Amino acid sequence: MQQTCRYMRACTTHRASQQLLIAFRPNVRSIAPRSPITQHRLSDLKRQVSIDSRFGLHTSIQHTMPLDRITFVTGNKGKLAEVQAILGSYINIDNRDLDLEEIQGTIEEVSSAKCRKAAEILKTPVLTEDTCLCFKALNGLPGPYIKWFMKSIGHDGLNKLLAGFEDKSAEAVCTFAFSEGPGCEPIIFQGRTEGKIVCPRGPSNFGWDPIFEYEGETYAEMDKAKKNSISHRYKALEKFKQFLETYDKQEEKTTT
């Protein structure tokens, strides 16, 4: 289902500013569905906003911006192909490859930081993604640092990391972050698939696919449609799709 919203978006996460805008402009709606707006008296709101403006908080209104397309920011062709296959019939996907800094931290922190930066640069709704591969025997490492491990030690080295452990189980974790634009706090959608680390089997055209086995088949051995129906990425995108549908309904309700 594609979305065609015909109202303006108030690009602010500040609750009082949202309420004030809605009071004055019937065609302005909050863009922060996760933060319910409480009913304040308008005078209180005005006072709060003027107090806030002394501290430099400000509200920007973007022009009508239908959420019928989204920019997926990634330099990874494998990710892009899967996102297009899973999400392409729900929303139009543009791709940009930006060299975004990936900070150290929890999965959610890394993903949110990437998304905030992308929204600031592109000034448009953005989707970013960060993938982790977590070995149980190593307490979740390499986790978000899997890209650097892959580059330096490859499939063979990743297998050797687990040589001294009985437990070869691993979890693939996919974390999407969506922001509606600069200053809009990212919303996180995560999917996890459990598998185990094995010697490489199948074509080597996407990262660690050949060494991640799920129910007897590596991701690389699987037919693409099958991977896209059980993968960490699929599970995360299912949550994002639900969000898009809920969001669409909320917006329809507020425009009638």
Ligand SMILES: O=c1nc[nH]c2c1ncn2[C@H]1C[C@H](O)[C@@H](COP(=O)(O)OP(=O)(O)OP(=O)(O)O)O1
């Ligand atoms: O389904 C997957 N199957 C196999 N390998 C995968 C998968 N998904 C990501 N990968 C690899 C790519 C990169 O080596 C690392 C994640 O690092 P990550 O920073 O998220 O990806 P990236 O830098 O290639 O692209 P981006 O521009 O979106 O940050 O795991």
Ligand SMILES: [Mg+2]
């Ligand atoms: Mg990356």
